[in-house]
Amino acid sequence: MIKIAIDAMGGDFGPAPIVEGVLQALSEASFEAILVGKRAEIEPLVPKGLESRISYEEASDVFDMDEMATDALKRKDSSIYKAIELVRNGSADAVVSAGHSGATMSLATLRIGRLDGVSRPPIATLMPTIIRGKKTLVLDVGANVDCKPEHLFEFAVMSEAYAQQILRIQKPKISLLSNGEEDCKGNETSKAAFELLKKMDNFVGNAEGNQVFDGSVDIIVCDGFVGNILLKTAEGVSGAISKIIKRNIKESAIAMIGAVLLKRVFKKLKNDVDYDEYGGAPLLGVKKCTIISHGKSSPKAIKNAIFQSIKFSQSNINEQIISKLASYNQ
């Protein structure tokens, strides 16, 4: 039985939504959960009768969102440190954390360790597109702000394995984020990465920011600085549009009736672009599955993050990453 360590304390809203997500996941999938954190706070949230599927790992400390990721290694009693240790020592197969993403990332990289051939583990996230059911995998979205061309190449190789093993896309269209579609576009780093990426059969060239959402490619590779800006810009635009529409609706009675009639359309839009549907972003290139969820994760997001970690742990993605990277390094 697959064992998933869950940092029950790290999220913005405390243990309640996280434990609720774990309970939902347990009712739908077969796995064992290890809840890491202050047992006295967590256990009252768990109904009786689940003793065989839920265990606890005491952690007296919580690593706060506003702390420096560089301090994470010293905080050996924090829930995120202990959750990572469970994976490191083989007591768990995967870890899901809605806590400090930088801390999760550096602890996973340093304590669980990188796969052979991986220099920098990237965070890969799925973004919605206008094509129903189709997502674009974007990486790195924040783990590595300064990247060399070789790092971007490694990200592409890892994302190809992820697309093939987890998303079931055998020939993913891999692209490089740039300031234009033409081969000649890019900054110094991306131009050098473009040359390296030509080695990959599935590399289709440069992609522009709007291609994240049009479904024209499966994977977009960038450094973590640009990836974070892309993510926040996308959030900012959709948040702004929704606010402007709501404000304008409030100013007119006719519009308010229209909005009621359109309620289902707006709800559908929310579902189409719903982050909770996948629930978290995997850190690729570490020896065991590490899923990084949003601090504001809902129970549904945590449930889906756990499902992702199960799928990841049951796949051969890590073996494939190692062998792909080795084949290019020959």
Place this chain on the structure above:
Amino acid sequence: MIKIAIDAMGGDFGPAPIVEGVLQALSEASFEAILVGKRAEIEPLVPKGLESRISYEEASDVFDMDEMATDALKRKDSSIYKAIELVRNGSADAVVSAGHSGATMSLATLRIGRLDGVSRPPIATLMPTIIRGKKTLVLDVGANVDCKPEHLFEFAVMSEAYAQQILRIQKPKISLLSNGEEDCKGNETSKAAFELLKKMDNFVGNAEGNQVFDGSVDIIVCDGFVGNILLKTAEGVSGAISKIIKRNIKESAIAMIGAVLLKRVFKKLKNDVDYDEYGGAPLLGVKKCTIISHGKSSPKAIKNAIFQSIKFSQSNINEQIISKLASYNQ
């Protein structure tokens, strides 16, 4: 009387929308227009009786959108080259072009020339925010893909002058685009730029991608690679949301009635985020006003680009850029 040279040929839709925009501008503002391009194609679009306010500069060649900007200098008979030359030789005070932006930019930089103290002229664009009437100035959005910290500092100084002279914001909140708001966030270049920007009284620190749209800052500085990606991402998200809403509306009769009732709300949204309202992005740091418009500019966009160029030419922005840069270089 201010004289504006307009590349009448460079846009995606030929001279018609550009000439129409010029005519609209002439009916509302006091200036003289020099239409640059194939006179035989342009003149039939102009009604009689405007001879005193419209003149023509023959240009037999058009620099196409898919050509390399590096070839622009050789194409001496192109409409963009000739429009820039009119400014260079003093026959015009400003140039407006909806043609190849790279060509416009490099011709303006090389032929009109940079202001004292300016290393790299950036393109500055205004982005809509959730606060009605408030825009965020973002630069560079594409002129310079690889930037040194000093270049980002210069962009900030130029944008401050623009905000004060053109936007009438005396104490603009200037920020640096980064992967987090905290002072410690950033890549190598942005961190070094952060240190330089501390010299500016109006520098308020790092901003994230979503802050472009929330009205919390007036200016966001970034390199042209990231700026282009930010712009395209924003376009992509708003385009995707509009497409998903339209598709979902079509699937339900009730929703279609709702959409009719909401027509004015959607129209208002379009106005709130309307690019045409400012019509073009100035290239800052060159000796004369150069406005770069979108290839797909409507007549309204061209009209507003001309208004911008008039405002720019009547201001002291260039003197202020020179003196501000000089004061920091002492």
